[in-house]
Amino acid sequence: MHRVVIVGGGAGGLELATKLGDTLGKRRQAHITLVDKCPTHVWKPLLHEVAAGSLDPATNHLEYAAQAHWHNFTFARGELVGLDRSRRSIRLAAVPDEDGGDEPLFPARELEYDTLVLAVGSTTHFxxxxxxxxxxxxxxxxxxxxxxxxxxxxxxxxxxxxxxxxxxxxxxxxxxxxxxxxxxxxxxxxxxxxxxxxxxxxxxxxxxxxxxxxxxxxxxxxxxxxxxxxxxxxxxxxxxxxxxxxxxxxxxxxxxxxxxxxxxxxxxxxxxxxxGIKGPAVMELLDGLALNRLVQLNVTTSLQSETDPNVFALGDCASCLWEKGRFVPPRAQAAHQQASFMVNAIKCRIRGDALPTFSYRDLGSLVSVGSSGAVGNLMGGLVGRSMLVEGLMARAMYASLYRMHLSTISGYRRMLLDLMAHRLRRFLAPRVKLH
Ligand SMILES: Cc1cc2nc3c(=O)[nH]c(=O)nc-3n(C[C@H](O)[C@H](O)[C@H](O)COP(=O)(O)OP(=O)(O)OC[C@H]3O[C@@H](n4cnc5c(N)ncnc54)[C@H](O)[C@@H]3O)c2cc1C
Missing domain, CATH: 3.50.50.100 (FAD/NAD(P)-binding domain)
Structure with missing residues (x-):
């Protein structure tokens, strides 16, 4: 079976692993492995809420191991630390025992691939x-x-x-x-x-x-x-x-x-x-893959590395030309669109067909500005022109972005159950963590 290894289970990588698992994995047409250094996924655009205490990551995370079981892919916990392109294998560091024991939780190991997708996101640029x-x-x-x-x-x-x-x-x-x-x-x-x-x-x-x-x-x-x-x-x-x-x-x-x-x-x-952001430091350890000055992988419009056709990248760690010399922006929206594109691209690759071309569609930007329905935003592509949306409508649209992500990775029913649980919790606990 064709081995697809996706490194990084964030906004883009987790959606890709789930969709590939639900199709190719389920039909045993490919073996899908998702690698992440963390055991759980929290959607990154929620991090400011975690920082402010208004969102508890313990009740808003998704366990990769469970997701893998439900969606026909394999989860491998470990941090990517190296790549050997000639052997088509990646190297994962040992995962240390969090209680300080001598034995690691998982040993250092290698994983072989036929198609490698890098979706390791970004880090802060100081x-x-x-x-x-x-x-x-x-x-x-x-x-x-x-x-x-x-x-x-x-x-x-x-x-x-x-x-x-x-x-x-x-x-x-x-x-x-x-x-x-x-x-x-x-x-x-x-x-x-x-x-x-x-x-x-x-x-x-x-x-x-x-x-x-x-x-x-x-x-x-x-x-x-x-x-x-x-x-x-x-x-x-x-x-x-x-x-x-x-x-x-x-x-x-x-x-x-x-x-x-x-x-x-x-x-x-x-x-x-x-x-500001830049690609994670590990990008510089990946066997000479061409990077831009922000340490993002240079990819073609098929999201394929310019250096190696077996390696792809999406989301914040990829540098993909968009229009008029601009590059696809580092946004959850872009990671989502690229994950959907990659599902199709990988199917084409396995069949031996020509790869499709990715084209980013800017649907606008929403910025949450507090609780009083106060969200200023811009809608672009959806309405064919730029439009300012504010107030409760914008707030509802902002909240629906996370709901859409949940729906993509967990299905509509689970997303609704999660929404109900979320609403119930509001009656049971303070809106902000106090300890
Ligand atoms: C506070 C905040 C608010 C934001 N708000 C918005 C918003 O409103 N709208 C919007 O569109 N975008 C927003 N963004 C940007 C958005 O979060 C990112 O563009 C998006 O998450 C990128 O998705 P990704 O899949 O590329 O990477 P990520 O979602 O960052 O996922 C990367 C994954 O890779 C894993 N990983 C990293 N390195 C390794 C390694 N070496 N080995 C193994 N695993 C690794 C990480 O654990 C993580 O799970 C926001 C970002 C922040 C920080």
């Missing part, structure tokens, strides 16, 4: 800014989002203690980068601040709860989206009490402050870096 990697938290993984949340709780507890002694000061969060990640985190944190106030965890009034500064080098927030969306979002954020600083780039990140090239200094109890 652009060599002094102190950024050392002092700022990024939101690349559940672990990092949880780290932010725990630090926020700790800082809130410390400040509350200070208030008891008569020292009133808010927890100061500086978010560097006002793209979708930074903007959504800022808005979500304002929700968290309100919940903390309600539960008397921190900040009896708005002046001393959580103060957020959003720093953006570009002249406006959401520089990748239209001006109308940017303006509407900035208005909503300011209404929430978020300070927005644009047109000034960060020069250095310190343990307790952020300084900019323009000479400004922002005191910071917590600094978040949300200013």
């Amino acid at each position: 652009f060599g800014i002094a102190g950024a990697e050392e002092h700022a938290i990024s939101l690349d993984s559940v672990w990092q989002a949880e780290r932010f949340r725990r630090r926020l709780l700790r800082k809130c507890a410390q400040k509350s203690d200070g208030r008891a002694r008569g020292v009133v000061s808010p927890v100061k969060v500086v978010i560097i980068g006002a793209g979708a990640t930074g903007v959504e985190l800022a808005a979500e944190l304002k929700k968290t601040a309100k919940a903390f106030r309600d539960f008397r965890l921190h900040g009896a009034d708005e002046r001393c709860d959580i103060h957020i500064t959003l720093v953006e080098a570009g002249t406006r927030i959401l520089p990748a989206l239209s001006e109308r969306v940017s303006e509407a979002t900035a208005r909503l954020l300011r209404g929430l009490g978020v300070d927005i600083m644009t047109g000034d780039s960060v020069m250095e990140v310190h343990g307790d402050r952020v300084s900019t090239r323009g000479g400004a200094t922002f005191p910071a109890d917590i600094t978040v870096w949300a200013a």
